[in-house]
C-alpha cells in the first residue's frame with residue numbers, strides 16, 4: 001500500500017470532537033518518549049508531520065492524520081513519566097483514555113515498548129485495561145538500533161515470557177528502528193491487511 005496523501009486535521013483537545021470522516025483509525029500509544037510521533041512521521045514519510053522531542057510529554061492532544069482519504073493514523077499522548085504538572089497530566093490522561101475506550105472507529109492500537117526496557121508497572125496496568133475492555137492491540141518494540149541484535153532478541157524473549165505469565169498469550173509484535181530504517185513495511189502491510197479484512201466498527205465499550 002502506497003501512502004499518497006496525508007492530511008493533518010488539527011489537534012483534538014476533547015474526546016467528543018469528531019473527526020471529519022467516519023474512517024477506520026489505527027492509533028499509537030505507549031510510555032512518553034517511546035517514539036510514537038517519530039514512528040508516525042516515518043510511516044507517512046513526512047519528517048515534520050507529528051512533533052517530536054527528546055523531552056517526555058511532547059504530544060499532549062489527540063492528533064489525527066488522514067491517509068489516502070481512507071483511514072486515520074492517530075498520534076496519542078504517552079503515559080508514565082513527564083515533567084508536566086499533575087493537573088494538566090490528569091487532563092491529558094483522561095483525554096487519551098476516553099479516546100481508547102469510547103472511540104468506535106478505533107480498529108487497532110499499536111502499543112509501543114522501548115526495546116531496552118522490560119515490562120514496566122505502567123505498561124502492565126495499561127495492558128490489563130486493554131484486555132478487560134477487549135481493545136484490539138499489538139506490540140511494537142522501538143529504538144532497536146540502541147541495542148545489539150543478540151540483546152534485543154534476549155529482551156524480547158524475556159518480555160514474551162513475562163507477558164505470557166501475566167496475560168497468557170503474546171499478541172502480534174513488530175520491531176522497528178527509525179535510525180536503521182527497519183520495520184516500517186511490516187506495519188504498513190499489517191494495517192493494509194486489517195483494513196481489507198474488516199472495517200466493522202468496534203462496539204461501544206464502557207470507560208472503567
Ligand SMILES: Nc1nc2c(ncn2[C@@H]2O[C@H](COP(=O)(O)OP(=O)(O)OP(=O)(O)O)[C@@H](O)[C@H]2O)c(=O)[nH]1
Nearest residue numbers: 032033034035036037038052053057058059078178
Ligand atoms: N535512536 C533512535 N531514537 C528514536 C527512535 N524513535 C524515536 N527516537 C527518539 O526518541 C525521542 C522521542 O521520540 P518521540 O517520537 O517524540 O516520542 P513520543 O512517544 O511521541 O513522546 P511523547 O509525545 O512525549 O509521549 C526523540 O528524540 C526521537 O528522535 C529510534 O528508532 N531510534
Ligand SMILES: [Mg+2]
Nearest residue numbers: 036037058059
Ligand atoms: Mg509524541
